[in-house]
Amino acid sequence: MLTLERLRADHADALLAFERENRAYFARTVPDRGDDYFTPAGFAERHRALLAEQHARVCHFHVLLEDEALVGRVNLMDAADGSAELGYRIGERASGRGVATAAVAQMCRLAAAEYGLTSLTARTTLDNPASMKVLTRNGFTRVENTTVGGRPGIRYVREHLTAAPGTP
Template structure:
């Protein structure tokens, strides 16, 4: 795997993020709800990107792009930041799956969460039919804490309480 870096989402990432989301739309729709046609229009995407940046500026979320040699290969986000915790979410492009990208990106976001954002706990959830995501979470120190339902599909919730380990 090439060197993976995480960058905090910025306005200038918009073209690459839209291209990434368009290129991998069908891939993502297999495991997470589709964003809907409006998201992929120039106006719809611009509005959503601006809204994400506003949430980030307000401190309630931390959005990141994961780059390999300058190419966007994944997105990694911390949402609903409150009281030292946040919910982790990530998506990896089809051409980057199976190469350790998600594991490396989640490891890095755990370090950033503690070091840069002062977080102590992260939660995450995945569907039961996504064993790759379950492996990513357990490899990064997350433990299962209960069942959940994600978009009508059975899933499991995870937590990682010690981000400094």
């Protein structure tokens, strides 16, 4: 069973382990976070900053658990005026099983029900067809070319979010 949990301070150790385990996997399709991010001090500093942003309700960060194991993260960044940017990372062990599609669907419902959002945007690199499929399966529409960490990408939008269960 997949569960989204709002990011907490006690997620730090499991989240750092997840990021380290999947660093090379993620770097294939998304810009790397840099060596400092993966050090205990660098990660702790970044984790505290994320929690502060969340406390200010600027962003809403979540870990994705499957049977209590951390398998991904799904985040809403820069929430304002009923919209936010969706970002997600699903670990290699959970890839190819529909986990990302289900997690994004769950986040779309949560964005509407818990955070009062009516639309989401998302970006992915051109060399990440799996992410493009996840977004289109969840009702996102391609709107323009963009860059993601300096790499060519595509920007998507999903409007008219609903909190109704079973609705992507």
